[in-house]
Amino acid sequence: MTLAQPPIRPEYDRPLPPFTADALTRPAPLLERLARQGWLRKSLILLLLAVIWEAAARWQDNDLLLPTFLATLAALLDGLASGELLERARLSLVVLAQGYIAGVVLAFLLTTLAVSTQLGRDLLSTLTAMFNPLPAIALLPLALLWFGLGPGSLIFVLIHSVLWPLALNTFAGFQGVPETLRMAGRNYGLRGLRYVFGILVPAALPAILSGLKIGWAFAWRTLIAAELVFGASSGRGGLGWYIFQNRNELYTDKVFAGLLLVIIIGLVIENVVFASIERLTVRRWGMAR
DSSP states (O other): OOOOOOOOOOOOOOOOOOOOOOHHOOOOOOHHHHTTHHHHHHHHHHHHHHHHHHHHHHTTTTTTTOOOHHHHHHHHHHHHHHHHHHHHHHHHHHHHHHHHHHHHHHHHHHHHEEEEEEEHHHHHHHHHHTTTTHHHHHHHHHHHHHOOHHHHHHHHHHHHHHHHHHHHHHHHHHHHHHHHHHHHHHTTTTTTTHIIIIIIITTTTTHHHHHHHHHHHHHHHHHHHHHHHHHHHHOSSHHHHHHHHHHEEEEEEHHHHHHHHHHHHHHHIOOOOOOOOHHTTTTTTTOOO
């Protein structure tokens, strides 16, 4: 029995255009250059979503249920011009910064202990398994009992929302550091915090940045949800209280304006702050595309 032989593909030459120096300096077509701009692609997506929103609201034809995008934008501009929305956003961001920074510090302390001792690893795995699945907003009633009607309650739930995802991501990044780098650090006599910040943190920076972004997203949405309850209890608060108050007064355009500002702040933090950090670190060092 003879095996069938695959057909032989004939060879051929493909003529190439002659190389000239102009080929290196000739600009790419306009559409191709525009397609390379990430900010333009994202702007077109946002514009498309705004058009869909406007069309759906006009088709619904009920401003109480769904105001148009233009009406929401007008309410947003009025709130910013009067300073009310700016003050509400400032209150929210101040509390967010306090809880986020405290959660980051605690996460790094817990992770440093985990990479240094077996007891720390057991402590991290046990605590994350216990508290990571627990929604932060579920702790708000206890926080109100323990810390009262003040920023302490919000900071407590923010720390909970940031601590566990950041600790898990950071520890996973530390575990992925090549053994060669670990041996190099030990050969140079690095121990403790010098070993962590000199070897582990730079090598695990992509995972740490991912954890920081996840922690930020968890903290931001937890804060807005907590302010809906906390603001109703204390009579003051940030953007969450602004949304809750206008919902009670049936100012739906202002409710959507507050939600739109929440989204805008999230987009700015994600595409300006974290993107700049990535560009100056992991992308510059060739650790990510």
